[in-house]
Amino acid sequence: MSNNWEMVIGLEVHAQLKTSSKLFSSSPNQFGSEPNENVNFIDSGMPGMLPVLNFACIEKAIKTGFALNFTINKYSVFERKNYFYPDLPQGYQISQFEFPILTEGFINIDNGQDQKKIRIERAHLEQDAGKSIHDIDPKYSFIDLNRVGTPLLEIVSYPDLSSADEVVNYMSTLRQILMYIDVCDGNMQEGSLRADVNLSIRKPGGDLGTRCEIKNLNSFKFIKQAIEFEFQRQIEVLESGGSVEQNTMLFDTNTGETRAMRSKEFSHDYRYFPDPDLLPVNITQEQIDKIQPTLGELPNQKLDRYISELKIEKDISKIIISEKENTKVFEQMVNDTEVPPKLIASWLVGDIFAFVKENNLDVSSLLEKTKVIVELLKLISDDVISNKVGKEILPQVLNGENSPMEIVKKMGLEQVSDTSELEKIINESLQDEEENIAKFQGGSDRVLGYFVGKCLKASKGKGNPKLINELLLEKLKK
Amino acid sequence: MSDIDIKRISYLAKLKLPQEKEEFYANSLKEIIKWVDNLKQIDTNEVKPLHNVINATESIRNDEINKHNSVEEVLSNAPERAQNFFKVPKVVD
Numbered sequence: 001m002s003n004n005w006e007m008v009i010g011l012e013v014h015a016q017l018k019t020s021s022k023l024f025s026s027s028p029n030q031f032g033s034e035p036n037e038n039v040n041f042i043d044s045g046m047p048g049m050l051p052v053l054n055f056a057c058i059e060k061a062i063k064t065g066f067a068l069n070f071t072i073n074k075y076s077v078f079e080r081k082n083y084f085y086p087d088l089p090q091g092y093q094i095s096q097f098e099f100p101i102l103t104e105g106f107i108n109i110d111n112g113q114d115q116k117k118i119r120i121e122r123a124h125l126e127q128d129a130g131k132s133i134h135d136i137d138p139k140y141s142f143i144d145l146n147r148v149g150t151p152l153l154e155i156v157s158y159p160d161l162s163s164a165d166e167v168v169n170y171m172s173t174l175r176q177i178l179m180y181i182d183v184c185d186g187n188m189q190e191g192s193l194r195a196d197v198n199l200s201i202r203k204p205g206g207d208l209g210t211r212c213e214i215k216n217l218n219s220f221k222f223i224k225q226a227i228e229f230e231f232q233r234q235i236e237v238l239e240s241g242g243s244v245e246q247n248t249m250l251f252d253t254n255t256g257e258t259r260a261m262r263s264k265e266f267s268h269d270y271r272y273f274p275d276p277d278l279l280p281v282n283i284t285q286e287q288i289d290k291i292q293p294t295l296g297e298l299p300n301q302k303l304d305r306y307i308s309e310l311k312i313e314k315d316i317s318k319i320i321i322s323e324k325e326n327t328k329v330f331e332q333m334v335n336d337t338e339v340p341p342k343l344i345a346s347w348l349v350g351d352i353f354a355f356v357k358e359n360n361l362d363v364s365s366l367l368e369k370t371k372v373i374v375e376l377l378k379l380i381s382d383d384v385i386s387n388k389v390g391k392e393i394l395p396q397v398l399n400g401e402n403s404p405m406e407i408v409k410k411m412g413l414e415q416v417s418d419t420s421e422l423e424k425i426i427n428e429s430l431q432d433e434e435e436n437i438a439k440f441q442g443g444s445d446r447v448l449g450y451f452v453g454k455c456l457k458a459s460k461g462k463g464n465p466k467l468i469n470e471l472l473l474e475k476l477k478k
Numbered sequence: 479m480s481d482i483d484i485k486r487i488s489y490l491a492k493l494k495l496p497q498e499k500e501e502f503y504a505n506s507l508k509e510i511i512k513w514v515d516n517l518k519q520i521d522t523n524e525v526k527p528l529h530n531v532i533n534a535t536e537s538i539r540n541d542e543i544n545k546h547n548s549v550e551e552v553l554s555n556a557p558e559r560a561q562n563f564f565k566v567p568k569v570v571d
Contacts, residue, residue, distance in 0.1 A: 019541050026544035035562040040547040046555075056541035077529050084492045086566045099529075134568065142563035145552075269490055274529045279536040 005201045005238075007231050008208060009167055010159035012196040013174060014152050015184040016128065017060045023127050023151035024051030024094065024278075031190045035144040043148045045089030050277055053078075057125055057151045058283065060183045061101045062291045064153060067181050067298055068120060068174075070105035072288055078125075078278045081270045086143050087130035095154075097272045100124035101281070107177070108300075109169045118170050119158040128152050147191075153183070159198065159208075164227040168220045171195060176299050180324050194218045197227060200244070201234045209234070210244040214251055214258055226251040230258045302327060310334070310341040319349045325363040329370060337374040339381050347377060351394050372397050376404040384408070385415050388461055417464040419471065422455075425463060426471055429454045440476055448472065482507050 022029050025042035042049040065072040077099040080092040102123040108115040128150035133142040155174065161167050175193055178184040185192050195218075200211035214230060217223045229251075234244050249258040274280075297305070299321050306317035320326045330348055334341045352373065356363055366373070376397050380390045385408055393407050401407065408414055416422060429451065430437065440447040448469075455468045484504040488495045495503060549562050558565040 021541055021543045026539070026542060026546070028543050028545070034549070036549050036552055036564070037562075039549070039552045040545070041552070044552050053536055053538045054541050055538040058538070082490075086564070086569055132569065133563070137560070137565075137568075139568055140558075140560070140565050141568050142560055143566055144563055269486075271490070276530070279532060279534055280529045282535040 004203060005231075005235050006204055007162060007227070008159045008200050008202060008211075009161040009227065010198040010211075011157045011161060011167060011170065012198070013155045013157075013171060014128075014194045014196075015155065015178055016192045017057055017151040017153060017183060018185050019054060019056045019060070019151055021054055021056075022149040023054055023057050023125065025149050026054075027149065029150050030146075031187075031192075033146055035142075036146060038146045039148065043089075043145055045091065051094065051275075053278065053281070054151065058101070058281065058287075059291055060151075061123070061125055061153055062283070062288055063181045063295055064123060064155075064178065064183050065102045065105070066292055066295050067177050067183075068102075068105040068107055068123070068155070070102040070120070070123065072283070073099065073101055073103060074283045074285070074288075075099060076101040076124075076281045076283075078275045078281070079272045080275045081126075081272055083268065083270060085129070085132075086141060087132045087145070087148070089130070089145065089148065093127050093129065094275055094278070095126035095272075096124035099280075101283075107170070107173055109166070109173050111166070111169070116160075116166070118160045121156045121158050123153055123155040126152050126154055159200075164224045164231075167195075167197065167227060168224055171223065172220065173299075176322070176324075180297075180299055181295055188218050188220075191218055195223060197223065197230075199227060199230050199234070201231065201238070209238070210246050212244065212247050212249050212258075214249045215261065217251060222251060222253055225256050226258055229256060233258065306341075306345075310345075312342055312345045316345050316349050320345060323363065329363060329366045332367060332370045333374050333377075336370060337378060339374060339377045343377055343381055344374075347373075351391055352398070355395060355398055369398060369400070372400070372404060379404055379408065383415055383417055383464055383466070386461060386463075386465060389415070412462075414462065415464045416459055416462050417467055419467070422459070422463055422467055422471055425455050425458050426468065426475060429458055430475070437476065448476075451476075482511075 017023075017029075019029050021027060022038075022043065025040055027040050027043055028038045030038055042051060062072055064070070076096055078094050079097040081095045081097070082092045084091060100122045103121070105120040105123070106117050107120070108117050128147050130143055130145040130148040133144065136142050157170070161170055171193075175184075175186045175188075178193070179186040187193070194216055197214045197217060198211050199214065200209040202209050212230060212234070214226045217226055230249065237244050245260075247260045250261040251258050302321045303314075303317050306312045306320065307314055312320075320330050326348070330344065333339075333344050333348070337344075352366065353363075355361075356366065376390060376394065379385045380387055385393075389408070393404065393411070396402065396407055397404050402410070416425075433451075436447050436450065440451075451472055452465060452468055455472065456463050456465060459468075482504045484495065484500050484507070487507070488503075553559050553562065553564065556564050
């Protein structure tokens with residue numbers, strides 16, 4: 001049924017800025033504190049209290065401006081967005097409306113083979129609201145104002161997205177960039193990054209339909225489910241002859257359904273006007289120039305460098321750059337040693353990440369272990385031990401039991417690269433194998449693998465496979 | 479001048495007006511708007527909007543934490559509380 005309909009989606013992403021204090025007050029900007037612990041009289045909306053702008057929020061906005069290709073506006077204005085709700089004690093949210101700090105940006109998202117440019121209309125600074133808890137008491141709501149005044153950057157895309165997967169791709173790309181530049185911690189579970197989805201449907205090439213806004217989605221899974229449900233809902237409304245009403249929707253995470261939220265009796269009117277408590281923000285070119293060098297390498301720049309300079313496969317590079325922590329660990333190892341980056345990369349995304357996952361560790365815990373990991377990899381690349389032995393002793397190395405070299409010595413696992421010793425093993429292995437030798441000489445290459453395996457086994461895994469291979473060939477070709 | 483929807487205005491302002499007073503307030507608001515409308519006699523096409531009358535830049539502070547008020551102080555004016563939460567009549571959208 002959905003074959004001849006397409007969806008048109010724009011996204012409003014709210015990113016909580018990673019600052020110590022709040023946007024307009026010096027209360028801690030911290031998740032998980034006791035209720036109303038991080039609240040002062042400014043946050044609780046007491047009369048006569050005056051907001052004072054936290055410059056770190058301007059800095060983070062400017063950084064985002066560079067990373068998302070925005071025009072950075074030197075002049076921006078804070079305005080009041082008026083509405084009543086118990087978790088907004090001021091009676092208005094301080095936001096930016098007509099003069100936002102960032103306008104006209106874009107990012108490219110990677111759709112497998114090609115890239116798609118997603119244009120971003122604007123990004124503005126605003127205050128977060130508090131939290132209402134409705135499910136403790138049947139008659140009362142409980143209010144925690146800790147989140148009031150947390151700095152948010154609201155990033156508003158153009159309706160350039162056309163599927164649930166694309167939305168998830170866009171949002172995770174955005175998340176990755178914001179985490180790289182240290183603007184947002186990206187923790188969606190804690191609400192550090194949330195999205196409102198604006199969705200309408202149309203026939204290909206047709207006019208845009210009426211859009212509905214699904215509020216406050218805080219996981220990729222929910223974003224996907226909500227979009228897919230809302231898409232079908234709008235199709236059903238239109239195909240049964242109805243019309244889509246412009247509505248604010250809530251996504252019910254239990255049923256996987258969207259439903260209309262705000263009272264429709266009267267339409268909202270936020271009555272924006274410049275906040276008389278705050279003067280317009282004027283940023284100087286000097287301030288902007290100072291911030292640009294703090295940006296660091298962005299994810300796509302890292303990806304390009306890993307592939308072209310370090311000669312690492314694209315798939316492996318992508319896994320490494322997917323989290324900033326991964327790149328820190330990886331680059332610390334690369335800088336520490338002459339072991340080829342390619343070997344480091346494949347061990348990192350393979351056995352090392354598997355170990356981290358199995359033991360429920362953070363990737364960042366590896367930062368203290370890069371030295372011993374590199375020692376281990378050096379033993380492998382120098383042919384002191386085999387790849388196989390390396391894998392076997394990796395857990396001991398990561399558990400910090402002993403230095404790699406000592407483990408190897410203690411267990412007698414040093415690779416045998418002594419030609420005479422290997423020749424002895426080969427000679428023994430080739431005894432009573434006349435039939436297979438004949439096969440090899442008759443042209444069956446597969447037998448070679450069998451012989452190598454047999455020799456390795458006879459050496460208890462310590463024989464240098466490369467050397468065994470060479471010596472075997474020499475011998476068999478005689 | 480457009481008519482005044484006093485019901486909508488009281489809804490947005492979260493004010494409950496007694497029905498017999500609705501007309502009185504609607505007329506008062508009309509008078510105010512009529513008076514402010516005098517400004518429309520001036521041609522402002524060439525005038526940029528002014529966001530503040532003080533010719534100064536927003537003062538800013540460094541990103542430092544200061545805990546000015548305790549939970550007890552913050553909750554001391556609350557009509558009702560439950561543990562350290564504000565307790566309010568149930569509001570659900």
